[in-house]
Every structure is written in C-alpha cells, then in structure tokens.
Amino acid sequence: MTRGLLSAGIELDAATERERETRLETLKGELLKMATRGDVAALIDKTLGVVLELERENERLSWRLLRALRYRFGRQSEKLSREELAQFCLALGGSEAEAAAPEPLVPAPPPETRASEQAAEPNAKPKTRNRKTGGAIVLAPSVERIVTDVPVPADERACALCGKAKSSIGPVDHERIEFIPAKVVVYIERREQLACTACRKDVSVAPRVAPAIDRRIAPSMLAKLMTQKCANGMPLDRQRRELARMGADIPDKTIASCWAYATDALEPVALVTLADVLGSAIVGADDTHLKTLDRHAKGGSFRGRFWCFVGTDGSVGAQERVAYGYAQSWKPVEIQEWFSAIDGIVQCDAYAGYAAECEDDDGDTVIAVPDERRLGCMMHVRSKFHSALLGKDKRAAVPLKLIADLYAIEAQCKVDALDATARGDVRRARSVPLLDELDHWVDELHPRLLPKAPLHQATQYAQNQRIFVRRAFDDGRFEIDNGRTERRIRPFAVGRRGFLFTGSRRGGERLAVAYTLVDNCILLGMDPHPYLEDVLTKLGCGWPMRRLSELTPHRWLAEHLPEKQKAEPPKNA
Numbered sequence: 001m002t003r004g005l006l007s008a009g010i011e012l013d014a015a016t017e018r019e020r021e022t023r024l025e026t027l028k029g030e031l032l033k034m035a036t037r038g039d040v041a042a043l044i045d046k047t048l049g050v051v052l053e054l055e056r057e058n059e060r061l062s063w064r065l066l067r068a069l070r071y072r073f074g075r076q077s078e079k080l081s082r083e084e085l086a087q088f089c090l091a092l093g094g095s096e097a098e099a100a101a102p103e104p105l106v107p108a109p110p111p112e113t114r115a116s117e118q119a120a121e122p123n124a125k126p127k128t129r130n131r132k133t134g135g136a137i138v139l140a141p142s143v144e145r146i147v148t149d150v151p152v153p154a155d156e157r158a159c160a161l162c163g164k165a166k167s168s169i170g171p172v173d174h175e176r177i178e179f180i181p182a183k184v185v186v187y188i189e190r191r192e193q194l195a196c197t198a199c200r201k202d203v204s205v206a207p208r209v210a211p212a213i214d215r216r217i218a219p220s221m222l223a224k225l226m227t228q229k230c231a232n233g234m235p236l237d238r239q240r241r242e243l244a245r246m247g248a249d250i251p252d253k254t255i256a257s258c259w260a261y262a263t264d265a266l267e268p269v270a271l272v273t274l275a276d277v278l279g280s281a282i283v284g285a286d287d288t289h290l291k292t293l294d295r296h297a298k299g300g301s302f303r304g305r306f307w308c309f310v311g312t313d314g315s316v317g318a319q320e321r322v323a324y325g326y327a328q329s330w331k332p333v334e335i336q337e338w339f340s341a342i343d344g345i346v347q348c349d350a351y352a353g354y355a356a357e358c359e360d361d362d363g364d365t366v367i368a369v370p371d372e373r374r375l376g377c378m379m380h381v382r383s384k385f386h387s388a389l390l391g392k393d394k395r396a397a398v399p400l401k402l403i404a405d406l407y408a409i410e411a412q413c414k415v416d417a418l419d420a421t422a423r424g425d426v427r428r429a430r431s432v433p434l435l436d437e438l439d440h441w442v443d444e445l446h447p448r449l450l451p452k453a454p455l456h457q458a459t460q461y462a463q464n465q466r467i468f469v470r471r472a473f474d475d476g477r478f479e480i481d482n483g484r485t486e487r488r489i490r491p492f493a494v495g496r497r498g499f500l501f502t503g504s505r506r507g508g509e510r511l512a513v514a515y516t517l518v519d520n521c522i523l524l525g526m527d528p529h530p531y532l533e534d535v536l537t538k539l540g541c542g543w544p545m546r547r548l549s550e551l552t553p554h555r556w557l558a559e560h561l562p563e564k565q566k567a568e569p570p571k572n573a
Contacts, residue, residue, distance in 0.1 A: 233495030280311025424476030
C-alpha cells in the first residue's frame with residue numbers, strides 16, 4: 001500500500017498546518033541570509049540537521065507503529081505450544097520419549113549422575129571453568145573467636161608401640177563461621193524511692209547513675225540509623241521494620257525525629273569537615289540529582305543536586321577527604337559559596353555553571369571556578385567517544401585507543417610508585433605526544449561531521465575541554481581525571497535507589513551531613529558506628545565549641561589508634 005492510499009481522506013488541522021508553514025518560512029529566511037552572507041558551510045549544516053532530525057523522527061514513528069501492530073494483531077498468549085515444549089525438553093537434555101509425552105516433564109538428572117560419570121572415566125581430566133574466583137575468606141583480628149579445646153581420648157594418650165606418654169605437637173583447627181543476629185537491649189535504671197509512711201511528707205529518690213544524655217533512644221541507636229542508611233543504603237522505613245522484627249516497634253515519625261536530632265547535632269562537625277576539604281590544595285567536585293518533595297512545586301517535587309567534594313594535599317597517593325552538600329537547583333548561585341571558599345585547584349567536568357558569573361554577598365561579580373585554577377577530566381572525554389562507538393561509528397575507536405594508551409602510562413606510574421616529580425617527567429615524555437596526536441585527529445575530523453552526530457558531540461567536547469585536560473598532564477601532582485570524586489559519589493547513587501527521595505530541603509542538608517561523616521569513616525577504613533556513637537555522646541554531654549575540630553573523623557581516628565599504628569597513615573578505602 002502506497003503512502004498516498006494510507007493518507008487518503010485524512011484532513012490536517014488548519015492551525016497545525018499554519019504553524020508548520022510559519023516555521024518553514026522562518027527556516028527559509030535563515031537559509032537565505034546564510035546564502036547572502038556566503039556562509040555555505042553553516043547553510044549545509046543547517047539543512048542536513050533538519051533532514052537528519054526528520055529521518056530520526058520518521059524511524060521512531062515507524063518503530064512505534066510496528067510495536068502497535070504487534071500488540072494489536074500479534075500473538076498475546078504466553079503459553080507454549082506442544083512443539084515448543086518438546087523442543088524445550090530436548091534442549092534441556094531430555095530423551096525423545098520424554099519429549100513425545102503428552103505433558104513433557106523437566107528432565108532433572110539424579111544426584112548420583114555426576115559421580116557415576118566421573119567413575120566411568122577415571123582418567124578423564126576434570127573440567128575447568130574460566131571463572132574468576134572470589135579469593136580466600138579474610139577474618140579481621142577483631143572478630144571474636146570462641147575456641148573449644150578437644151583433648152585426645154585417655155586411651156590414646158600413650159604410645160601404642162612403646163607405651164610412653166605422647167607430647168603435644170600443635171593443634172588441628174577447624175573453623176566454622178557463624179552469624180549471631182543483632183538484638184535490641186533495653187537498659188532500665190530502676191531508682192529506689194523511699195517515703196515516710198508515718199507523716200507522708202518526706203520522699204527520697206536514688207540519684208541517676210546513667211550518662212547525662214536523658215533520651216530514651218540512645219546514641220548507639222542513632223549511630224545505627226546513620227550507618228545503615230549511608231553505608232549500606234537502607235532507608236529509615238526498612239530499618240524500622242527490621243527493629244520491629246527484633247521486638248522494638250518504633251513509630252516511623254519517631255524514627256524520623258531521631259534522624260533529624262542526630263544529623264542536627266552532628267552538623268557542626270560536618271561543617272568543619274567541609275571547610276577542611278574545601279581548603280585542600282586540590283579539590284575534585286561533581287554532583288548528582290536528588291528528588292526532593294515539595295507540595296508547592298509542580299508535580300509535588302523538584303530535582304535537587306547533591307554535591308560531592310574530594311580534597312587532597314597534592315602528593316601522589318595522599319589520603320583523601322570527602323564532604324557533601326545539598327543545593328536546591330543547578331543554578332550557579334547555589335554553588336558560589338562553596339567554590340568561593342576554594343583557593344586551590346578544582347577538577348571538574350564541563351558544567352557551564354563553573355564559568356558563569358554571579359554576585360557574592362558583597363555584590364561583587366565572581367566566577368565559581370576561574371579558568372586558571374580549573375582541571376579537566378579525561379574520563380568524560382572518553383565517555384563521549386565511547387557513546388559514539390556504541391552508535392556504530394567505528395571512527396571513534398581511534399581516540400579510544402589513544403586514551404587507553406594514556407591510562408596505561410598512568411597505571412605503570414602507579415606500579416612503579418613514582419612521586420609527583422617523576423610522574424610529571426613521564427607524562428611530558430610519553431603522554432604529551434599521545435595528546436598531540438589525539439588533538440590533531442579531532443581537529444582534522446571535526447569540520448566534516450554532521451552537527452548532531454554523536455561523534456561530532458564528542459569532538460566538540462574534546463575541543464572545549466582541551467585546555468583544562470592538558471593542564472592535568474603538566475604537573476605530576478594532578479590526576480588526569482576526576483575519578484576519585486566519581487567513585488565517592490557512587491555509593492550515594494546506589495543507595496538512592498532505596499530511599500528514592502528526600503522529604504524536604506532541610507532533609508537534603510541533613511543527608512549531606514550524614515554522608516560527610518560516614519563516608520570519611522569508610523575512607524579511613526574504620527567502622528562508622530563507634531565513631532558516631534562516641535561523637536553523639538560527647539556532643540550531648542556538652543562538648544566545647546573550641547575543640548570541635550577534634551571530633552572530625554581524621555582527628556578522632558588519630559586519637560583512638562594504638563601507638564604502633566599512629567605512625568602509619570590509613571589507606572584509602
């Protein structure tokens with residue numbers, strides 16, 4: 001059937017037709033202006049862009065029509081036919097007789113089949129699987145070990161040949177790893193009361209001996225809520241149901257109030273940690289979205305931004321420190337306060353808000369990240385070319401190979417444990433020529449690409465970020481990508497699948513407080529629970545403001561490490 005027959009008798013809406021005519025007349029005027037100016041390249045790009053978009057829309061509509069026809073006229077039943085069942089039975093290893101049965105059964109081999117097959121072929125080599133094993137189980141020294149001594153029976157303690165007593169030559173250990181479920185414990189301080197029964201006027205009550213924090217929900221429970229949500233991605237409601245199975249049925253509003261109390265109490269410590277991170281020599285920055293509920297917003301919610309900052313002192317393999325912040329939108333004014341506090345180098349992606357101008361509190365015009373203090377990210381450059389390769393453009397394999405060679409050089413520098421100076425020398429000798437080759441390839445191919453082609457977008461991104469990416473190779477202190485920030489923000493993105501949203505703007509700020517402290521504990525390789533429990537107890541007992549920096553995770557760990565471990569800095573998680 002031709003298109004003429006398909007569209008016969010279909011009348012188009014007059015208003016829609018007039019709007020189309022106006023749009024095409026505007027396009028014609030733009031093309032005429034380009035032709036008058038002699039800008040032939042822009043005219044061709046504009047025309048090809050319109051044609052390309054029309055072809056894509058036509059293909060999308062064709063696929064939608066095909067799916068609709070399949071849904072309307074295709075097979076709807078999910079039952080397998082008799083022939084399909086027989087073929088399925090044969091594919092699973094069944095016999096012809098089993099497949100010919102009226103109702104074929106699933107051919108499950110008996111348990112002794114494998115043993116009989118091995119016995120039939122004693123000389124056969126065992127089949128090996130090309131599967132990467134998970135490695136041996138490692139148990140930390142802090143794991144409790146319950147040892148049960150089993151002595152040799154009395155009738156076997158003497159030698160059966162000479163009759164002399166046997167000596168111990170060491171035990172034979174057999175380990176069995178068991179899990180003891182957590183439990184909720186209620187500590188009741190039962191204070192005695194005495195009263196005079198004669199005059200009924202004097203009553204004495206025993207004094208309190210519990211800690212000064214007079215709350216029914218103890219800091220250990222508050223630390224549990226924060227650790228489970230930020231480290232394991234467990235929403236508060238899921239934790240509430242877990243506690244209910246343990247026998248503590250706590251209302252959801254009480255759980256929410258406990259979370260609010262804990263994060264509000266810890267906010268000063270998180271702000272000190274944030275200031276410490278922003279004061280680092282090199283700061284990596286990136287963000288991800290966080291759905292925020294708001295009954296005044298369209299649809300009852302808006303898309304907030306959850307920012308991650310990772311700071312280091314610039315030395316190779318230095319200990320990282322991380323901090324988080326919440327912003328209501330992606331506007332540059334939302335992040336201006338954070339970035340104005342950074343005096344060092346900032347490594348980030350191509351977000352336009354970094355270079356946007358906005359006013360500070362004094363009314364002066366400032367830029368969040370000045371160009372002279374900005375580093376690019378090779379990971380983002382690579383991702384654009386990788387998307388083009390997935391779009392079946394094989395030309396993208398050339399830059400991907402060059403970028404892979406650059407990362408191979410970086411990996412070898414880590415294996416050789418080079419310092420910043422030596423790594424900078426290696427980059428200038430080996431990496432910079434590869435960068436020159438990549439830039440030459442991009443500049444040569446870019447003018448010939450279609451405007452909306454994925455490879456055109458990749459080359460455009462590489463050209464725009466070139467000065468910032470090349471700067472990362474000039475100094476051995478810098479990393480060539482912002483991967484450290486991407487890795488730190490990944491646990492939040494995974495945990496976000498569980499709690500989906502935050503209930504308010506203040507809820508987003510509290511979430512940033514919790515992730516700042518918990519994630520720093522994970523980076524330091526320590527359990528966040530004892531840290532949070534100790535800090536919440538100290539804050540509840542009246543910790544002095546001038547000693548607030550002692551409660552940050554790095555300072556707290558330094559005070560609680562054994563003397564023999566204080567000399568060695570903890571490794572990054």
